[in-house]
Amino acid sequence: MDELSVGEVARIFGISVRTLHHYDEVGLLVPQTRSLAGYRLYSAADLERLATIVTYRRLGMPLDAIGEILAGDAPLVDHLRRQQASVAERLNELADLARAIDDALERTMTNTPATPEDLKKLFGESYSEERQEEAQQTWGHTDAWRQSASRTKRYTASDWAAMKAESEQVNAAFAAALAAGMPADSPDALAAAEAHRRHIEAWFYDLDHSFHRGLADMYLADPRFTKTYEDIAPGLAAYVHDAIHANADARQGSERY
């Protein structure tokens, strides 16, 4: 007898035994005979029918539609067209979805706050989590710190990059004035000091001229800040300090509000 068991049929067609059981359950492919022990036995005709089923299944057709086709109740072409239409629709939906996800991804990327890793990449040694801790200890109770923290926590990597670029321009202005031999109370130096103040206001916290003086003092007192400026040009730290004080002197009288 050339009748095959479930396992053999499954291997031949590359489908699972469970699938054959399922087709039997729903009446899509009921094997013509059973052995005495109740084993399903598939005839050549069954295999032919199964071949058709597997083919249409690969086209994503639902089982009941395949049943109709095999029963001759409905023309194949109709089902194929319906399949075609539904696949086209899902294809469109998926394409929309893909675009929506791409958009979301991009928006998320550009809106995601920078991670400590991002910051290390941007600022090198001058950024470290311990230094942040220390600063938190020292300044954490001040309004300026809280304001700064609440703003910077939402900064993205590109925000930080923009900030850095701007701050380098400010430093370059100081360095240029120093290199040109301008005194610390020259208009150029004052302009640089004012730009420095506005830069900090723009990115971190409100900074009036008296507070700005304090900051300048700290730049000289804390060797890490001093080093930052001295690395750019020797004498720059003191120059920046003096310029800021001169700027505060010059402007404080003219503040109006």
Add this chain to the structure above:
Amino acid sequence: MDELSVGEVARIFGISVRTLHHYDEVGLLVPQTRSLAGYRLYSAADLERLATIVTYRRLGMPLDAIGEILAGDAPLVDHLRRQQASVAERLNELADLARAIDDALERTMTNTPATPEDLKKLFGESYSEERQEEAQQTWGHTDAWRQSASRTKRYTASDWAAMKAESEQVNAAFAAALAAGMPADSPDALAAAEAHRRHIEAWFYDLDHSFHRGLADMYLADPRFTKTYEDIAPGLAAYVHDAIHANADARQGSERY
């Protein structure tokens, strides 16, 4: 109190009440309070959370992934990337499917025998099922009919269209020879007659020259055939008849096998 019931929330977000129930069941969105009667009451915070859920749901994200994002257990970007990958994969699969279905459809179409409707469209009044019946009565017992029937029953609409185009060329050849004043035994007329014979052999049944004569006689005897030719050009029916006979005279002697 600005707490909303399920129905209100559902309307606002354009989702179903059942969906809200489901989110509650699986713990994705458990409304903060219940009324005394057990009604779900959604707070502003709940609505915010729901807005996020709905957004990600529109991106096709599974509920548990959304849960993780909301819990802060997993970064959003990871999930978005996974979504992106899986959507891209499904998109490819669907595109393959679409192609497979198109192929299947085309194969099916080109292999599907033409229906009587197709034939009526192609041949107009000259095709009718009664005429087929009548022809079956008259010729059904002949070998030529059987051969023709067994071949034509598999012809598709495009096969028939090709046959029609070819037959019109043959008729045009006859008409041209007639219009040019060539006698029915001129080489052009003979060539047309031979083309006519081969055309019938190619599409319908084996046709030797003696059988061809019989066919020519019938074209004159049956007024429906006669009309077909006379509609093309007056005198064409007789001309075709004569040409076929002349062609048979000319070739029959030279037939070698």
Add this chain to the structure above:
DNA sequence: CCTGACCCATCACGCAGCGTGAGGGTCAAA
């Protein structure tokens, strides 16, 4: 005759995300 290694069988739950009743309280207006 027993044992083991594979076959096969029939339940029956699981899944993903709700849809869709069934059966029964609740609430505000008339």
Add this chain to the structure above:
DNA sequence: TTTGACCCTCACGCTGCGTGATGGGTCAGG
């Protein structure tokens, strides 16, 4: 107080099988 619109909690249904659990069948070797 009745009505009608809402709300509640089960609980099954859908698609096409995957994945055990539990229990017999078959065949070769000891």
